[in-house]
Amino acid sequence: MTSPGTDYDVVIMGGAFSGASAGMMLKREHPDMRILIVERTVQFDRKVGESTSEVAACFLTRVLHQGGHLSAHHYQKHGLRMWFCKTSDDNVGDLTEVGPRYQSRLPTFQLDRAILDEHLLKEACDFGCELLRPATIKSIALSEDESPHTLEIAPQEGQLRTVTTRWLIDASGKAAVLAKKLGFHHTMEELHPTSSIWCRMRNVNGLDTFKSRKMHPRLMENVKQLRTTATNHLMGHGWWCWIIPLSDGSFSVGVTWDRRFYTLPAGPSLVARLQAHLMTHPIGRLMFENAVPDADDTFYYKNLAYRSDRIAGNRWVMVGDAAGFMDPLYSHGLDFAGYTVSAATDLVEKNLMGENTQEITDYLNKAYPRSWSLWFNALYKDKYSYMGDAELINATFLLDLSAYFLGPVRGVYSNPDAEWKLMPYEGAAGAFFGRFMAFYNRRLVHLGQERRRKGIYGAKNNGHVWMPHMSLSPDNTAARLLWAGIKVWLKAEITTWLAPTPSTAPVMMAEKPAEA
Structure with missing residues (x-):
């Protein structure tokens, strides 16, 4: 299984969800495999998309076997809810509501990604992966034949290291290191010009509190579950907001909009613009009128959608957001992470065992862009209109x-x-x-x-x-x-x-x- 003449069998760029999952899956099946994970951050920041869908939750619970951690440290999610209004002055009890009436049948979760990513990275290291953190990859020399790939890695402390590896897995997330290096990276600015602002907020008034139900008694009707544990969406022409509860008592709240149809209210800061937007919706006012944002935990992304034309080559492969991203509406980002990590680890395993894996590589390079385009056209193309x-x-x-x-x-x-x-x-x-x-x-x-x-x-x-x-x-x-x-x-x-x-x-x- 090991590759003679190289420092490592596999080097993984990025130690968050996709990179840690790939390292864990490879190492637990092949303890003798030499795997290095290079992570640039001292600690993970919080990410957009803390909500999982059923496919991603299946990957977490039945492939990675993280049910115990998820149950102990994250909320169980109960579906997707959408709230509509005609005017910002509508009464909450009169709003049209779309969503489930009962609890979900399959497990899904509201994730604090910083906690989950740290846990998965620790699991990968416990299985035997070597971790270099914090460290930056300064150069990548990809081999075009059977010779090893060569990387120059700069730890935050210590000397520049040159390492060789048989396989390189790109789990660099939105940085998309290999896709950009090789010229395969494409944004979708013309077809899907979306932007997003989000932050964490505290002192949020949930939809199931005594205050909310006293003010709006109709909130006690129709739904037999807790609305707060769902992913609540506020909806409008050209935009939507997500509201996700987290286990530390804070809420992840953000807005995504299509710049062809909408822009946020003006304001002195990103947080101020997000807060002003929330106040335009009756549910937003009910929940966030007295909320306190964490101004140091605010993010802005422009041109969310992108993908790579190819995701695999001569002993390299991209996984998760390094390969592409579509839209956070249905929380499918981690779905593609599960698929690409599973396919990539299968490819690496078979190749290191001496199999000819060109057919798998060719399949991935055709199937990934085909699947990405199919999902985009089916779910998101012009949907914001x-x-x-x-x-x-x-x-x-x-x-x-x-x-x-x-x-x-x-x-x-x-x-x-x-x-x-x-x-x-x-x-x-x-x-x-x-x-x-x-x-x-x-x-x-x-x-x-x-x-x-x-x-x-x-x-x-x-x-x-x-x-x-x-x-x-x-x-x-x-x-x-x-x-x-x-x-x-x-x-x-x-x-x-x-x-x-x-x-x-x-x-x-x-x-x-x-x-x-």
Whole structure:
């Protein structure tokens, strides 16, 4: 298994979620494998996307076996909730709410990523990975033949080190070191020009407190679970906010927006702009009117979406966010981390055991961009144009999640040995669902445009409670909810078509001018 003539069998660039997971998975199966993890930070910062989906939670609990840690140190998540309003002065009890009525059937979690990443890195080291931290990789010389790769590594303290390795795994996250070095990195600024601001806040008034329920008694109706432990989303035309509770009592709160449709209120700082935006939504005011932000824990990202044209080559491979990222709406970033880490470790293992792995490399270089594009077109392309219409989002909520449960969720739970080594929505069935999802997404984009033209966009943003009477699971329940979503979609087609076209241009819902 070891590679003679090299310092290491594998060097992993980055020790957070993807890098630590890859090191752990390789080392626990092959204790003699020499693995070095190079991490540039002294301690991990907090990251966007603390909420997991069902696929990522499956990876955490059934591949990495972290159920005990997750149960002890993180909130269990109970679904995704979306809140809509017509005006910022709407009463909370009148808002249209989309989301689950009961607790989730499959495990998902609200993660404090700093805690999780440190834990996973420690686990990798406990299995025997060597850690160099803090340290920076100064140069990378990739081999084009069977000779080893060479890296120059500068520890924060100590001499510059030159190391050789058989394999290089890029888990550098959004830095995307190899993709940029090799010219494979592409942003999606023209197709998906999204930005995001987020921070941690304390003294937040949760939706299940005595104060909230006293002020708005309707919060006690309809839902049989705790709303606060869900990922609550505030929705508007061109934007959405996430609200995620964390185990230390703080909340992760942020806003993501498409710059073609919206920009944030002006303000003297990023935190001030985020707070001003939250105050424009009734749920935002209820929860954050007296909240205290951690100004030192504020982040801004521009052009969130990017991907690499290739993710594997001559004994190198990219995993997690180093390969690409789409959008945080459905929390699928860690899904792709699970898939790419599983595929990468399988590739490395087989190669170090002497197998010819060119076919696997070729597959990954075709399947990853194909899967990324399929998911993007199905889930996110121009979706922000109809995010402010509750009826259209209710349709996509049912359709998107049902297709997700029937496809990737069912796959990783029923056939994990095969599914984790493939990219999601592979095969004929996956391609069919992808085309179907992209079709109804295009139709919903069109309906959003028509509704704005006719002045009926967001007409059902208050006075409605749209909650399935079944919790999603990868069985007939998902199929039934898929059919329910199709009916909501078709009804929206009919009502939009029947709505009269005004003789004069309608007055649109109040919104900020698009950002230049």
